[in-house]
Amino acid sequence: MRPRDDTKRVALLEATLVEVTEHGFGVASVARIARRARVSPATLYIHFADKDALLEATFVHVCDQLIDTALEAFDAALELRQALREMWHALFHLALDQPRLFRFHDAFSHSVWMNDRVRERNDLRLAPLLDAIAQGHRDGVLKPVGLALLESFMFRPIYHLVQSQGSHPFEPTHTNIDQAFAMAWDAIAVRHDNPRP
Structure with a gap:
């Protein structure tokens, strides 16, 4: 059996990301990817048992990029609103730089391939x-x-605003992104007496 080459595995994940976000799950064939x-x-099948395994692995690859960005920006030592704000800004900028990640995440999350094993992971x-x-719930903040x-x-x-191309597209200035976060926070917070930045 030939050894696995991680660069080829990553290339396959990235190719799947592009194919699915450009053409959808049905058209994104193994041959095209x-x-x-x-x-x-044949190389694809060295790394993945079938198309389903490839799609799930691509979703995990996408999730890891989103989660890494979120956790790098999230500081549990900060007050919850501020910690979420920092994370929200980081994710928003990632969505602007790599909208395919969010498009694939959204599509897979609403597909037949989504499963409890991936959610738990x-x-x-x-x-x-x-x-x-959970602490925010206990403290009555959320x-x-x-x-x-x-x-x-x-x-x-975040996904909705970055993807908006309708009659009123969102202009992603720092002020507008911060206003969008403030509205998101107001939707989940119990009290609104925390100082605004």
Whole structure:
């Protein structure tokens, strides 16, 4: 059996990211992905059992980039609002620089490939953030709602605003990004007496 080459594996993940965000899950065939990664389909199968395994691995690859960005910016020593603000800004700038990551994440999250194993893996990686959110609930800073609502009102707006190309596109100035964060915070916070930056 031939040894695995990590550079080829990453090339396949990146090719999958591009193919899916450009053409969708159905059209993104193994042959097209291998061609884009400049490897043979046989090489793809050295790294991944099948297309499903490749798609899941690409989602994990995307999640790791989002989670790394979030955790690098998140400082649990800060007051929760400020810590989330720093993280929100970092994620917003990542979304501006690499919108494909957010597009793939959104598409996979709403697909048949999403599963509890991947959710649990990501939750383990996000433990510092989830612990801070749980503390925010205990302290009465955050509304007593589940993670699905917190995610929808705090983090989903990033994707929506970056992707907005309608009649009123969002201008991503520092002030506008900060206003968007303030609105997201107001949606999840119990009290609004924390000082604004």
